[in-house]
Amino acid sequence: MMTELWDLRVDKIVADLKEGKRSDGRKVDEMRKVEITPEISKNAEGSARVKLGNTDVIAGVKVVLGTPYPDSPDEGSISVGVELLPLASPEFEFGPPSWDSIELSRVVDRGIRESKTIDFKDLCITEGELCYVVYIDAYAINHDGNLFDASEIAAMAALSQTKLPKVEDGAIVKGEYAKKLNLKYKPILNTFAKIGNVIVADPTLSEEKAMAARFSVAVMDDDNISAMQKGLGGSFTVEEIDKAIDVAVKNSKQIRKLL
Amino acid sequence: MAGKKDELVYVDSKGKRVDGRKVEDLRPIKIEVGVIPQADGSAYLEWGQNKAFASVYGPRECLPKHSASPYKAVVKFNYRMATFSVPDRKNPRPGRREYEISKVCGEALERSIFVERFPNTQIDVTVELFDSNAGSRIAGLCAASVALADAGIPMRGLVCGTGVGKAGGKIIVDLDKTEEDAPDAVDIPLAIISNTKEVVLMQLDGILSKKEWQQAMKMGIDASLKVHEIQKAALKARYENVKGDDKK
Amino acid sequence: MAKRLVVPGELVTEERKKLGSHVYISEGKIYSDSIGLVDDESNFASVVPLEGKYLPQVNDLVLGVISSEKFAGYVVDINSFYPSFISKKELREMLKPGSVVSAKVLKVNELNEVDLGSIRTFFGGEILTISPVKIPRVIGRDCSMLNVLKAGTKSNLIVGKNGWIWAKGGDTDLLKKAIDKIGAEAHMSNLTQRMSDFLGVKQQKNDAEYIEETEEMDEYEGEE
Numbered sequence: 139m140m141t142e143l144w145d146l147r148v149d150k151i152v153a154d155l156k157e158g159k160r161s162d163g164r165k166v167d168e169m170r171k172v173e174i175t176p177e178i179s180k181n182a183e184g185s186a187r188v189k190l191g192n193t194d195v196i197a198g199v200k201v202v203l204g205t206p207y208p209d210s211p212d213e214g215s216i217s218v219g220v221e222l223l224p225l226a227s228p229e230f231e232f233g234p235p236s237w238d239s240i241e242l243s244r245v246v247d248r249g250i251r252e253s254k255t256i257d258f259k260d261l262c263i264t265e266g267e268l269c270y271v272v273y274i275d276a277y278a279i280n281h282d283g284n285l286f287d288a289s290e291i292a293a294m295a296a297l298s299q300t301k302l303p304k305v306e307d308g309a310i311v312k313g314e315y316a317k318k319l320n321l322k323y324k325p326i327l328n329t330f331a332k333i334g335n336v337i338v339a340d341p342t343l344s345e346e347k348a349m350a351a352r353f354s355v356a357v358m359d360d361d362n363i364s365a366m367q368k369g370l371g372g373s374f375t376v377e378e379i380d381k382a383i384d385v386a387v388k389n390s391k392q393i394r395k396l397l
Numbered sequence: 398m399a400g401k402k403d404e405l406v407y408v409d410s411k412g413k414r415v416d417g418r419k420v421e422d423l424r425p426i427k428i429e430v431g432v433i434p435q436a437d438g439s440a441y442l443e444w445g446q447n448k449a450f451a452s453v454y455g456p457r458e459c460l461p462k463h464s465a466s467p468y469k470a471v472v473k474f475n476y477r478m479a480t481f482s483v484p485d486r487k488n489p490r491p492g493r494r495e496y497e498i499s500k501v502c503g504e505a506l507e508r509s510i511f512v513e514r515f516p517n518t519q520i521d522v523t524v525e526l527f528d529s530n531a532g533s534r535i536a537g538l539c540a541a542s543v544a545l546a547d548a549g550i551p552m553r554g555l556v557c558g559t560g561v562g563k564a565g566g567k568i569i570v571d572l573d574k575t576e577e578d579a580p581d582a583v584d585i586p587l588a589i590i591s592n593t594k595e596v597v598l599m600q601l602d603g604i605l606s607k608k609e610w611q612q613a614m615k616m617g618i619d620a621s622l623k624v625h626e627i628q629k630a631a632l633k634a635r636y637e638n639v640k641g642d643d644k645k
Numbered sequence: 646m647a648k649r650l651v652v653p654g655e656l657v658t659e660e661r662k663k664l665g666s667h668v669y670i671s672e673g674k675i676y677s678d679s680i681g682l683v684d685d686e687s688n689f690a691s692v693v694p695l696e697g698k699y700l701p702q703v704n705d706l707v708l709g710v711i712s713s714e715k716f717a718g719y720v721v722d723i724n725s726f727y728p729s730f731i732s733k734k735e736l737r738e739m740l741k742p743g744s745v746v747s748a749k750v751l752k753v754n755e756l757n758e759v760d761l762g763s764i765r766t767f768f769g770g771e772i773l774t775i776s777p778v779k780i781p782r783v784i785g786r787d788c789s790m791l792n793v794l795k796a797g798t799k800s801n802l803i804v805g806k807n808g809w810i811w812a813k814g815g816d817t818d819l820l821k822k823a824i825d826k827i828g829a830e831a832h833m834s835n836l837t838q839r840m841s842d843f844l845g846v847k848q849q850k851n852d853a854e855y856i857e858e859t860e861e862m863d864e865y866e867g868e869e
Contacts, residue, residue, distance in 0.1 A: 148743070150771050179528035180446055182481035192434055196527055198481030219489065224475065224523045225452040227435050232475055232491075232523075275480045275489065277525065279450055280433045312484065437698065456698065458727045467756070509653075511669075511678060517756045518726045546653050549697025549778065551667065551678035554654020592654040592676060632652045632680055636695065636832050 148348040155336040161344065162191070167385040169287075169328075169340040174295050174396050184300030184319070188292035191342065192282035194226075197274060197292035199300045199319075203310060204271040206262065214261020214269035218247035219276070220289045226278040245367045246276065246290045246327065249356030253325035253364035256297075260320055263305055270302055272319070283342040286354050290327035291393060297321060298397050324394045325364050328386035329354040337378050339385055355383055357390040407565025407579050415576065420569045423559060423620055424532075428540070428631035430547050438548025440631070442540035445573060446530035448482075451540035453548040456518035464519070469512035471519045474503030476537055478526045498534045505538060505598035509590050511551045520550065531574045532560040535586050538598065543628050547635075556597060557625040558588030561617035563605060568612045570620040585610075587617040591625040594618060649685055650832070651677040657690045665691020682832060695832055699725045699777035699807040701759045705750040708772060708805035709761070711740050721746065721761070724777070724807045729759045736764060745772060745811060747803055770801075770813030773824050777808035779831040783824065790837050794823055797844025819844070 151161065158166060170191030178185040178196055185198035206213055220243040222230045235243070250256075261270040274296060276289040298321060304314040331341035331349035338345060346352075351372030356365040363383065368374065374382075405415065412419055424445030433439035438453035459465035476498045480487050506522065522544070524537035535558045542556040561570050564579035572584055583603030589596055605613070651657065657668050657675045664670070667679045668690050677683065681694040701707070701723075709721040709729065718732040719740050731746070740746070748761035775783060783804055784791050794802065800815030812820050823844060830836055841847065 147771060149769070178448065179479070179481050181484050181528055181530075185481060185527075194433070196479070198479060198527070200481045200486035202486050221489065223477075223525055224454070224521065225433055225436065225439075225450055225525060228454050228457070232477075273480060273486055277479055277527075279525075280435050282434065438696070456726050515726060515757070517758075546680050547696060549679060549694055549776075551697075552653040553669070553671070553678070554676070555652065590654065592656070593671060629652050629655070633650050636650055 147344055151348045152334045155333055166336060166338045169389050172393055172396055176299050184296045186292055186295035188288055188295055190284060190288040192280060193284055193288045194280040195276050195278055195288040195292040197276035197296040199296050200273045201303055202271050204269055206269045211266040212262045213258035214271060216256055216272040218250055218274045219243050220246050222278050227281040242286055245286060245354055246293060248365040249290050249325050249327045250293060253323050253358050255321045255323040255325060283346045284329050284340050286329040287327050294324055294397055323358045324397050325356045325358050326390035326393045327354055327356045328389055330382045332372055337382055353382055355386045357386050361387050407576060408567040420567055421616055423571045423623060426627050428543060428627055430543055430631050430635050438544040440540045440543040442536055444536040446528055447533050447536040448528040449524055449526050449537045449540045451524045451544040453522050453544045455520035456515040459517055459519040465517050467516050470515035472503045472507045473519050474499050474522045476502055476524045482526045482529045501598055502538045505556055505588050508597045509552045509554060509556050531572055531577050535560055538588055539624055546632055554591040555625060555628050556588050557591050557621045557628060559617055559620045559624060561585050561587055561613045568609060568616060570616050585613055589618060589621050649683045651683050652680050653678055657683050662690040665689040667692035667694050694778050697778045701725055701750050701753045703750055703753055705806040707748055707807040708809035708811055709746050709748055711742050711744040713742055724809055726757050729761050731761055731764055767811055770811055771817060773810045773812055773821050775808050775824050775828045779828055780806055780808060782827050782831045785837055793841050793846050797846045
């Protein structure tokens with residue numbers, strides 16, 4: 139795939155959007171079809187593959203034992219990471235994470251952590267001594283835009299499947315589970331691209347190349363917001379963000395049904 | 398089968414293994430070609446519990462320039478495992494095992510590719526395992542070879558292979574994790590080029606007599622050719638299953 | 646003619662035939678080096694590949710996209726192994742990253758690096774893509790497929806041998822669907838007829854096969 143083809147394509151995208159047309163026929167506030175396949179890895183405590191249009195991400199959960207932090211002896215913890223594998227794009231390389239990949243990881247983490255969907259007290263085994271540490275890792279397999287939402291949905295899908303391992307005498311008993319991980323909420327991340335003066339939901343790769351600014355918001359089951367991020371060098375008006383949040387609330391309801 | 402590890406009968410008197418296979422049987426293998434639209438070539442492979450994606454980008458400009466060769470394409474192979482692909486969470490950063498596997502797999506593929514036709518370029522091959530249970534490097538390598546064919550990179554033949562070795566005193570093909578843990582286990586990851594049967598990858602862990610090794614080679618090559626049939630069928634399926642009669 | 650699908654390392658023939666492309670000899674037998682089609686009835690042992698990157702040849706017409714500007718010229722992406730370079734002296738106008746040009750391949754060196762000439766710039770329109778090895782099917786014998794595409798979409802097209810196609814005007818969305826369909830069915834027979842049906846065009850000429858078109862492709866000059 140060529141990387142510099144964007145001038146003509148950008149012109150066409152901007153011109154078509156003025157008439158409300160997107161190249162795949164979607165409306166500006168419409169998301170692509172979401173396909174979720176659970177149970178990708180038997181070695182994971184929970185895992186799922188999510189396709190958002192052609193964007194493809196696999197996420198998995200491993201639960202390990204750890205010691206609670208001294209200032210929160212009755213709590214466990216979570217860690218969320220997203221890796222932009224070189225599988226997914228000619229532009230991704232192995233090596234130290236790029237700033238793009240770090241931002242993506244942190245935004246996905248924020249959406250999940252700040253919603254308090256996982257009660258860290260649920261992860262405590264023995265106060266002050268032993269707790270569960272839940273690691274969620276998402277891996278990009280194919281990049282056709284909006285790895286943000288695809289990764290967050292994949293992470294939530296994997297968490298929805300997750301079972302906490304049984305613990306005996308301070309060690310995990312392989313193959314046996316204590317209980318399902320309880321999720322209080324299902325926050326859904328919604329990302330928008332600003333192209334010209336039009337805000338589109340769930341941008342494809344071509345649309346991302348044409349965008350001047352990006353905005354992501356995580357919406358919870360009760361329509362509250364648990365994370366936001368504005369990205370890239372362009373800007374949004376407050377009204378644009380306001381409208382985007384409404385679209386996000388609407389779209390989240392559809393996606394949440396699939397989890 | 399007996400419960401304790403050292404009471405496990407790896408191959409019983411009827412030639413049946415712990416999971417019911419015969420000594421020469423492979424675990425089930427499934428291959429899908431062209432699963433990553435962004436890539437020049439790609440494949441997804443399931444082998445027993447192993448689940449691997451392989452992508453190929455190239456030949457393309459070799460960077461950094463000092464790593465380029467004026468005589469041939471440089472094959473850059475990266476084998477990685479997802480943190481949740483193993484029973485105990487794997488550190489996301491690759492370790493020495495991944496680097497060694499990347500090296501021997503890249504060298505295996507290099508012999509199969511007509512690298513001299515693309516001097517000054519690099520061919521990036523990435524293999525990622527999302528689940529594993531013994532034999533992951535060969536699973537990844539077989540997927541990578543299919544991905545190279547999907548990318549239209551000219552090759553002498555496909556690289557196919559299998560693990561072969563010993564457990565419970567018998568030579569067996571495609572050891573799974575239970576068999577790899579046998580007290581007398583020997584594991585030989587083996588890969589060949591399909592038509593010439595040249596060995597392009599071979600490693601060995603364990604103790605074998607030369608006669609046992611010869612038997613293992615014979616069984617390993619026969620089994621590798623069975624894997625080749627699956628690779629061939631997967632590549633051809635992309636073209637044989639297209640129907641042409643849709644209207645605008 | 647009998648068309649057989651082969652994969653790398655698969656036997657093409659054990660007979661002593663003349664060697665065509667994408668084959669190699671090992672121990673007296675001729676094997677394929679790619680996934681492609683073989684005509685067993687031909688006098689040549691040859692494989693027409695179904696996948697592959699663009700391998701530049703002298704006199705090819707290619708489409709290119711400027712990727713960056715240097716002091717003396719522009720780096721241009723031509724969908725091959727490396728980008729190429731266009732000197733500012735060759736141009737009558739300024740270009741910028743993203744500008745689209747067509748060019749003729751003047752020279753190819755042993756590293757597959759390319760010298761370009763006869764640069765033309767384009768404005769507007771868009772670029773559609775297909776695997777370079779399938780471009781002969783987009784043109785067709787005697788430009789038959791190209792005529793079907795133009796008639797069915799009323800678009801102007803310039804087809805680059807490097808798999809990039811510039812299109813402007815007419816129904817370019819339909820054209821994109823048509824190009825994708827050719828890409829998916831390039832290996833099948835009666836493609837020109839099927840594309841005529843798909844686009845609602847009355848077909849004039851006889852159909853040709855993938856292998857024939859690749860071997861006998863006309864010198865395509867790229868007229869609009």
